[in-house]
Amino acid sequence: MSAKKPSNPAPIGLGIAGLGMAGAVMVQAAAVHEGYMLKAAADPHAGPREAFARDFNARAYADVAELVADPAVEVVYVATPHQFHAPHAILAAERGKHVILEKPMALTLAECEAIIAAAERNKVQLIVGHTHAYDPAIRVMHKLIASGALGKLGMINSFNYTNFLYRPRRPEELDTSLGGGILFNQVPHQIDIARLLGGGLVKCVRAQANALDRPRPTEGSCVAFLQFENGAAASLVYSGHDHFDSDEWYDWINERGAPKEPAHGSARRALKQSKDEARARTETYAYGAASAGMPPHQPHFGQTIATCANGDLRTSANGLMQYDISGASEIKIERGEGMPGRREVLDDMGAALRYGRPPVHDGRWGKATVEVALAILQSAREQREIALHHQVPVPEERT
Ligand SMILES: NC(=O)c1ccc[n+]([C@@H]2O[C@H](COP(=O)([O-])OP(=O)(O)OC[C@H]3O[C@@H](n4cnc5c(N)ncnc54)[C@H](O)[C@@H]3O)[C@@H](O)[C@H]2O)c1
Structure with missing residues (x-):
């Protein structure tokens, strides 16, 4: 179900970490979601970076550290390979960015706990999604x-x-x-x-x-x-x-x-x-x-x-x-x-940020x-x- 939108809320600035298969689908979903504006992305490969920068007149970095330092980015969607989920989610949280983290949340329970701790320490929202x-x-x-x-x-x-x-x-x-x-x-x-x-x-x-x-x-x-x-x-x-x-x-x-x-x-x-x-x-x-x-x-x-x-x-x-x-x-x-499935992930983050409505798929859910x-x-x-x-x-x- 889509979150009810207040009148003319400013779109949320979204950054995409990892412009592969999952990143491409989320870009497609966010591009048509009225609550979001694609601001930047990061990927070590020049091809997808250049395509993204051209299509959205947005910044494209080679390194996630630069993406999470971008002041226009409020939410970072982490869709890098599994082994980077924990370090990239923690990096984003430490820079005060809210995080949408792809599945699996991480590879171990200890990594999940470190992500949850980073989100809580920095008072940022954390959603583990998309899953079906x-x-x-x-x-x-x-x-x-x-x-x-x-x-x-x-x-x-x-x-x-x-x-x-x-x-x-x-x-x-x-x-x-x-x-x-x-x-x-x-x-x-x-x-x-x-x-x-x-x-x-x-x-x-x-x-x-x-x-x-x-x-x-x-x-x-x-x-x-x-x-x-x-x-x-x-x-x-x-x-x-x-x-x-x-x-x-x-x-x-x-x-x-x-x-x-x-x-x-x-x-x-x-x-x-x-x-x-x-x-x-x-x-x-x-x-x-x-x-x-x-x-x-x-x-x-x-x-x-x-x-x-x-x-x-x-x-x-x-x-x-x-x-x-x-x-x-x-x-x-x-x-x-929009894009069913991903739209709901974006809605949930919007509802958490705008109305303080906690997501079901938070860090502890993802860890479970x-x-x-x-x-x-x-x-x-x-x-x-x-x-x-x-x-x-x-x-x-x-x-
Ligand atoms: N929820 C879904 O339906 C769904 C679908 C596909 C993938 N995924 C998840 O998304 C994640 C990525 O999977 P994928 O299939 O898109 O893989 P992919 O290999 O297609 O994409 C990963 C991208 O991350 C980039 N990358 C690698 N190292 C990086 C780094 N250090 N910093 C920034 N970018 C980096 C790669 O260049 C690549 O473009 C996985 O965790 C996977 O489980 C979820």
């Missing part, structure tokens, strides 16, 4: 479950098959010890969705994760069982092996909400042709490399199904499907202006999601159930 828990369909699903209209929540099922592991990657993205693989990059979306729908408090985790391809020696698929304090449970299934593509079960609508052509196995085939994978990574996804239109449908992260006593809810191309004693019905969600991801890894390695200790609930006023 911000998708309008997930937010409406959360409201419906929390309203009790469908009775007690029993379980959540999140299921996504993609080509993740076979997109061009830098070496560290294929090394779990450096934050590579699906547990740091993809499964946090599913954990965040499940935690929002299930109330936030995961009690324990049991999981299996697979590294099935020796040349890409990191987790490419996993199945995890999450038990919540309130008795609900979630199963998270993810595969990034580029064989089956579960968008086939989503009317061939992609993650962003745009129509796509069936392309099973095409990422593997393209990779076989590629001579310089790390270079292809930059050239394929960086800001300015490819222009994407505004997607016409709702974003999603595969199939999300919630089972309650009196009915099931499932995300769909244009909202939700509800299945109950009266049959199947569609809950249509207006697509609205990282704790679940780390527990999935640990459970898979040690083949046992892992208890959790840093979970936080969805704040009561949001339920």
Whole structure:
């Protein structure tokens, strides 16, 4: 839901750290969000920097330290590679900038704690987003479950098959010890969705994760069982092996909400042709490399199904499907202006800054999601159930 805007508030000055795939999508979202003005960006690569500076008549720095020193920048969106999330978020907070931090919040709980401490010390807002828990369909699903209209929540099922592991990657993205693989990059979306729908408090985790391809020696698929304090449970299934593509079960609508052509196995085939994978990574996804239109449908992260006593809810191309004693019905969600998913992240930061409305996805929420991801890894390695200790609930006023 968009935050109500006071009359003619000054747009918030936004700076983008990292003009890669995520940075490019947020630029697109912020460019059409009336509450924000793109002021500056930072990236070591000249290509995306020059494209950004030209498109927005804005400053583009080679170093994040220069970006966070820019007085016109009030909020910094950190979309640099995982290993830089903690240092860049802390750098921004220390310069008094509010921070929107991409998932995963960081690679360890200690890093998460250092980020939270820096934000509190400098009295800046911290939002860990985007994750697909911000998708309008997930937010409406959360409201419906929390309203009790469908009775007690029993379980959540999140299921996504993609080509993740076979997109061009830098070496560290294929090394779990450096934050590579699906547990740091993809499964946090599913954990965040499940935690929002299930109330936030995961009690324990049991999981299996697979590294099935020796040349890409990191987790490419996993199945995890999450038990919540309130008795609900979630199963998270993810595969990034580029064989089956579960968008086939989503009317061939992609993650962003745009129509796509069936392309099973095409990422593997393209990779076989590629001579310089790390270079292809930059050239394929960086800001300015490819222009994407505004997607016409709702974003999603595969199939999300919630089972309650009196009915099931499932995300769909244009909202939700509800299945109950009266049959199947569609809950249509207006697509609205801007970029669904990212728009809500920007709205939440705007609401925090203008009305002091605390975000659900704050530092402690982000840390709790990282704790679940780390527990999935640990459970898979040690083949046992892992208890959790840093979970936080969805704040009561949001339920
Ligand atoms: N929420 C989402 O849906 C979503 C989607 C994609 C990526 N992400 C997240 O965004 C982050 C970036 O992922 P990506 O896919 O955009 O990667 P990417 O490699 O496409 O982009 C990263 C960018 O950061 C730049 N960079 C590297 N080191 C830097 C530094 N020291 N200072 C400034 N810039 C630096 C790179 O040049 C590159 O342009 C990751 O943490 C990823 O998990 C989130």
